Amino acid sequence: xxxxxxxxxxxxxxxxxxxTNPVSxxxxxxxxxxxxxxxxxxxxxxIVAFPFLRESAVLFWSILVFVVVxxxxxxxxxxxxxxxLPNVLSGSAF
Amino acid sequence: xxxxxxxxxxxxxxxxxxxxxxxxxxxHFLLNERRRAAVIFVVVxxxxxxxxxxxxxxxxxxxxxxxxYAAQIMNSPMVYFLGRVSATGKYPxxxxxxxxxxxxxxxxxxxxxxxxxxxxxxxxxxxxEKTDD
Numbered sequence: 001x002x003x004x005x006x007x008x009x010x011x012x013x014x015x016x017x018x019x020t021n022p023v024s025x026x027x028x029x030x031x032x033x034x035x036x037x038x039x040x041x042x043x044x045x046x047i048v049a050f051p052f053l054r055e056s057a058v059l060f061w062s063i064l065v066f067v068v069v070x071x072x073x074x075x076x077x078x079x080x081x082x083x084x085l086p087n088v089l090s091g092s093a094f
Numbered sequence: 095x096x097x098x099x100x101x102x103x104x105x106x107x108x109x110x111x112x113x114x115x116x117x118x119x120x121x122h123f124l125l126n127e128r129r130r131a132a133v134i135f136v137v138v139x140x141x142x143x144x145x146x147x148x149x150x151x152x153x154x155x156x157x158x159x160x161x162x163y164a165a166q167i168m169n170s171p172m173v174y175f176l177g178r179v180s181a182t183g184k185y186p187x188x189x190x191x192x193x194x195x196x197x198x199x200x201x202x203x204x205x206x207x208x209x210x211x212x213x214x215x216x217x218x219x220x221x222x223e224k225t226d227d
Contacts, residue, residue: 015150015191027148027194031201034141038134038205042212047129 028067036060103221110217114210116170121213125220134209141202142169149195151176152185162196168203168210 018024036059044052114121119135122128145153156163156177167173179185187195 012146013150013152013185015152015187015195016148018148018190018194020190024190024194030144031141031198034137035201035205037137038209041130041133041137042208047133052133 029064032063032067033060036063103218106221107214107217111210111214114213115168115206118169118206118209121210122216125213125216127216134206138169138202138206138209141205142199145195145198145200145202148198149187149191150185151180152187153192153195153199154180157181159196162200165200165203165207166196168207169199170206173203 018027033056036056040052040056040059041047044055110121110124113124117123117135118138119131119133121131122134123131153159154163154166154173154177163173163177167177
């Protein structure tokens with residue numbers, strides 16, 4: 001029991017190893033799920049298992065779609081500013 | 095008499111808010127919203143613990159990351175004591191684990207703030223509905 005407690009405490013004093021790659025973006029998913037569930041818990045009139053889960057799932061996907069759309073927009077904006085505009089300007093009179 | 099009722103009402107609102115801050119979901123529990131309280135408790139505590147597990151207690155940094163700490167302390171006053179432990183500098187954390195841990199714990203704190211406000215608002219509504227009857 002003491003060894004188990006020691007391991008448990010130690011796991012909260014040493015950070016995990018997470019690479020800086022696109023896969024680390026998946027850490028977004030549990031957070032979005034938390035936000036959706038807690039927000040819905042404060043909004044629904046009465047918590048009944050199935051309707052509550054359905055409403056939380058709808059909010060989860062809504063947030064996810066919005067995040068993806070914003071990410072694509074920002075990626076496009078970045079491409080225009082860093083790739084497209086310099087090429088257009090270098091071919092102009094400037 | 096009216097003044098006395100108002101005093102009690104305000105005291106009840108403060109107690110609800112404080113309990114909701116002490117234990118996530120505690121405010122709703124006080125209002126007999128047991129299911130809501132359980133959902134809030136499980137999700138907020140789990141989110142906070144995941145953040146703590148990812149980044150270690152070093153992510154609670156009351157000195158170098160004050161804005162994050164302000165959001166983190168909304169989880170519970172317990173965070174203050176964790177902050178004092180991590181302020182010793184024994185648990186340094188950098189890079190992606192630091193970012194993800196801070197985002198998780200701070201979001202959990204902000205979600206709990208939402209629940210605190212919601213519990214106080216519910217308490218206020220119930221009291222005013224009772225007096226209207």
